[in-house]
Amino acid sequence: MPFLQNLSNALVLACTYILMAMGLSMVYGVLKILHVAHAAVYTIGAFVGLLAYGWFGNFWIALLVAMAASGLMGVLIYRGVYFYMLDAPRTVPLIASIGLFVMFTDLLQKDFLMGPYQQALPVGGAGMPRIRTEYFSMTPKQILIVLVTVVLLALVYLILSRTRIGLGWKAAAMDREMASAVGVNLNLVVALNFFLGSALAGAAGVLVGVYNNSVFATMGDLPSYKAFIIIVLGGMGSLPGVIVASLILAIAENFLVASVGYVLPRDAIAFLILILMLMFKPHGLLGQE
């Protein structure tokens, strides 16, 4: 396959990774909790997107509803569970998070929610054009993913750099107690952090559901494991690191798998990278320390 075509496919894949991993990295940055249940938020986002698309028949409304719902889900998880564990040993929130993940994934597979089967999400391209050049082509769905990701990332950047909330996040990420001592409303800041991170994951869920035209209860498993690889690769809690690592992973998957993919499936290769990365460069490519 031509080089540019591979690159544009990798870019689309990277966009979904970025949206997924961004929230994970935001949570880790502020609370130092490995938020395993983020995968469930992603799936819930896709599921709500599916329902909302059924009701309204409009992709953009469905996307916003899904983002709001998964954002609220994230805030609920924080206020209902993590909030009580901020001073506990680190294994406590970790195990609770694993519990939440297992619980939601299992519940979503029940008939009264999503059921065990795949469901179609036939949005198509939501009115996006198709790009076709000599060197590469992009389908409307791919353009949609890139567009939504760029807009959301710009939004995150603006919030982080231009608002007091963003300042509060940075302060809380450096030192929670100190931030609260100088007047940062920690509860609000962390809840908003969860809301935005979870909304991004919800958007990723909807976009991947649209791209594959399929939504199912365990769709969050693999992307969430990939998201862990990305936040390790990029350095835990580093947001630029997420973007760089997502691009690296997506490009590596698109280019390398073609040549060495026979020995191991591509997901196992990703985990092998994770283990080697942890052993030799545990703070990631752009991480501090």
Added chain:
Amino acid sequence: MSEYLISVAVFVGIWVSLALSLNILTGYAGQVSLGHAAFFGIGAYVSAVLAVRYGQSFWVDFTGAILITGLAGTILGLPSLRVRHDFLVLATMGINFVVVALFKYVDFFGGAMGLVNIPAPTLFGQPFRGGLPYLLLTVAYVFFAWLVSWYISKTWVGLAFQTIRLDEDAAAAVGVSSPRFKIYAFGISAALAGGAGSLYGHFIGSVFPDTFVFVESIAILSMVVFGGVGTLRGPIVGAIILKAAPEMLRFVQDYRFTIYGALLVLMMLFQPMGLIGDDSWLWRNLTRPFRRQTKTSPESQEASQ
């Protein structure tokens, strides 16, 4: 005892020994692992390969599984020397995925179809698969796992594990080499899980990669945490309850992982030390009649020393 009850009891026994083995790593040495099913699987596959591909007898498979899985645990424990806490959890999770992928995609291990026709174990020329003899074998193995755990908790090895669990820097300061004891913990824990894997494979008569996936690691961790991490009794009680309940109650079977997950969250919220861990509500009340009434609190004891 009916055949069905016996097979439930054998499964419970295998998972009790798995929970005990993870407890050595996570409870005593403080290394949270989300990849314990990988060691369970390595044991099952080593024993199945020895039996099916090389025609070895059960006792050779069983011993081989324990030794080779112990070795694998020692090697796969190496990341723990570099990374701690959350990073180690991710590393063990990754190990679980890679190991299962190897089982699935390497033809020597039978691929997705697994390895079948594992012969029944024999004793004095008599083959036995189900039934009381196998249950006795399992109980003996559980006792062995308990004995190893008990020995560790009562000796200096246990103290060393406790030191690296509580504070690695302080451990180094008092001369406890944390790399050495972390590797010990991984090795011992993996070896015990490997034996359980061999018992499992020979009981079912076949092994499939999907048995040893990441979710099973979570299940084993749930048992340890639910019962009471770091105690001798906790993992046993946790494994018995969480393994037997889905077999006995239809509702629990349908909602198995919902219940596991909810239990983990509730335990962490209200009783992070587990159902009958030290200082948990239930254990305090259970042991109240047996405790000698003392007026002195721990603080005043420390002060008087």
